[in-house]
Amino acid sequence: MSTQPEVSMDDVPDADQVIQDCLNLDHPKSFFLYAGAGSGKTHSLVEAVKNLKNRERQRLTFEGRQIAIITYTNAASEEISRRLEHDPLVIVSTIHAFSWRMIQGFNDDIREWLRVKLTKDIGELDERLGKAQRQNKTFLANQASRDSKARRLDSLGEITTFTYSPTGENRGRQALNHSEVIQMAAEFIQQTPLLNVMADLHPVLLIDESQDTYGPLMDAFLRAQSLIPDRFCLGLLGDTMQRIYTDGKVRLEDAIPRDWAVPEKRVNRRCPTRVVDLINVIRAGGDRHQQTPKPGAIEGTVRMFCTQQAPGQGFELEEDIAQRMAAITGDAQWAAGKDGRKTLILEHKMAGRRMGFEGVFTPLSRVEHLRTGLLDGTLPILKLFFERLAPILQAAKTNDFSLMEAVRLQSPLLDPKSMKEAPDQLALLKKAGDASESLCELFNDNDPLIGDVAHVLHQTGLLDLPDRLVAALRLGATTDDPPETSDRDALETHAYQVLLGRPFSEMAAFAGYTEGLSPFDTHQGVKGLEFPRVMVILNDEEAGGFLFSYDKLLGIKPASDSDIKNQREGKDDSLARTRRLLYVTCSRAEESLAIVVYTAQPEIAKQRVTEAGWLKPEEIDLL
Structure with a gap:
């Protein structure tokens, strides 16, 4: 069983102080804050911005400039705005809202970008249509797409002002879609005049959950910072082990320039000791970052339950496991029904089956x-x-x-x-x-x-x-x-x-x-959240899809040729994606954690997990 390394916190620079030192309008220094699960990343972000506001309020107000913060979700944006008391000196928004704010009004540039993009797309569709052997569903879809793009291309000259809504429908010839806004921003912000506009408006840009920011847009931010390092501070906050969306930048940590500050928050203030130990072992296969539990953390409980996958299987077993967890932990809330715990599933449809929608x-x-x-x-x-x-x-x-x-x-x-x-x-x-x-x-x-x-x-x-x-x-x-x-x-x-x-x-x-009022949530949807009792459901067959495979991660199935090829080439693969997802889900637990594995080979699952040092034999039950 792997144990946590002893880390002398006296040898680690205080991450919050490093960040505050970086946020200097006269001598800005960009940074990448590594903040593992439960380490208080949002607290550090808010405190750093409060400190900067207190120091530079008069100057920022006089110059008409704002601190910009990009979040991944609207909920995170609202929470950070609330903690910052909705101060007009700080503008907090999602990546889509920020991107639109940057490119809005550049109508000639938008029109030309669309003209080039649509012309290219039409050419590619013409090539596919020309190679088609028969008029099947794919042919008809390509033809309809080609005709739609051609009509849009023809109408570009008639549009004087383009529109977009980050949260609503985008209909009509003048409306841009989400993908287009992000792609345009990625191209425009690393070039003048938008490069200078962005720096003049926002001398400091902080990106929360930076590991999940759209890859080409992250590249553009990095490029922009390198062009004007004396005028623009870019602060990236996140944890590469918590990258859960496929369009985030792969190996972001390798792209950080050598002259940046790289503070690190190593104390997990959420999870009990046993859970911290588990997530350290899980991530050890992906990188070298490790965490320590907070002083005085409780021991906590982790259990794995492996069961035979069966067609038409109901969900009564999960209730039985909850009853077992109540007995193991002495926590009666485990036995209080679905609302007594947070159950994490891989796909929304799995929640639909369990909740009746x-x-x-x-x-x-x-x-x-x-x-x-x-x-x-x-x-x-x-x-x-x-x-x-x-x-x-x-x-x-x-x-x-x-x-x-x-x-x-x-x-x-x-x-x-x-x-x-x-x-x-x-x-x-x-x-x-x-x-x-x-x-x-x-x-x-x-x-x-x-x-x-x-x-x-x-x-x-x-x-x-x-x-x-x-x-x-x-x-x-x-x-x-x-x-x-x-x-x-x-x-x-x-x-x-x-x-x-x-x-x-x-x-x-x-x-x-x-609305988040359910006892269920997806593995991808709980990043940043925490719950006393967590049940993680691993069921590849029910989830379907090919991006994730818990059977491969647990050693029940071998890695595919494609996985091995991607690993060799330094690309993302299903094992790495699944490892990150399991890290995120397990690190939500504040007190106790139950992992339920549905598989064709439960005995092999127990053997492989034990051999890997994730759990002890007595922590794994075969059902």
Whole structure:
């Protein structure tokens, strides 16, 4: 069993002090802060910015400049802004919002970039179409894509101003998509004039979770810093072992210039000693960084449960394991049902099966252009049910006054414009009241279909529905497979038709999941979070896909030829990706950790894990 190395903290420079020394407007020094799991990275970022504000507030205000912080998620952005008391001297945003803020208004440059990109894409599609042997689904999709790009190319000259929303829909000829904004920013910010604009606006740019920042954009930031090192401080904060998205920069640590500061936070202030020991062994196969537990950390508990993979397997075993953990740890909360622990799964569909929203998630996830909005909650149909309908249904449980107040805030029937233009306001109020009553009647001791709810909303005008949902209502519910077409509207409408036949409780369950109110979460979605009791589910067969393989990481299956080739060439491979994911999930535990392994060879799993020194034989149960 591997043990933690003794580290003399007296020999390690204080990371927070190093960062504050780097944030010097007269003599800026860029840095890369390595901060392992639970080491207080966000605290260091906030304290460093507070210190800089206190020192340079007058100067920054006079010069009209701001400290910029880029975060990976909107939630992280809001949290950091809150800790910094929403100070206007600091602008905190996601990478998409920051990128758009930089390129917005450079309409001629955007138009030319699109002209070059679209021309190239059309040429590549023409080549594929020319080589096609028959007009199959791929041919039709390529043809539709080629025609769409050609129409867009022809219309570029008519567009005077380009638009973009980091959190909403981007429709219309003038709208840019998320990918385009990021790619343009990566190209523009390392060249004048945007290079100088960025440095003049933001003398300090701090990037949280830098290991997951889009690779070409990270290269652009590094290039920009190298061109103007005396005017621009770039601070990267993160942990390369916690890179969980495939478009992050591979081997970021190797790209850090030699003249940068490289402070390190080595104390894990979250996890108990046993968990710190485990995650040190896990990451030892990937790099040489190790952590020590905080002084006085509890011992904690880690257990692995290996079970035979079986077709149609239910999830009762996971409840049984929770009961076992309650007995092992003496912590009754393990036995308090799903809400007594945080269960981490690899794919959203696995959460859907366990929480009962698979019927809502699956049809939407099959439509490629809906996936981003589905996962981040910005899809219009989700905003309809989550943000506008949910408050009305919640208010209906209180009293009639609360209900009508919610309707006033959410319904177009009672918006100021409708009330002002109404010849009879009392009649309009009655219409809204009748609409609310019709809606509430659906839920009286009942779990209505999503289609029934949508029909009432549309028929009464209580809420406006997205166009494609209205089209689906006209066509009616279906259980048919998706149509063989590349038409985006047709695919989206079909997905909504499938939704119409599902119980509304599935939509409500999905709402709770997306809002983080669920006892389940994905391996990728919990970075930065922490929970007293964590159950990690490793199930390659249920997850599907090919990017990750716990069977390979645990030594149950051998590495593929492709993995070996990528390792030899210094590229990412499925073992490295899976190692990082397991590190992230295990390091969420504050007290105890249960790892559940579904595999065809549970005995081999136990043997390999024991031989690798991850766990002791007595910490692994075969079920």
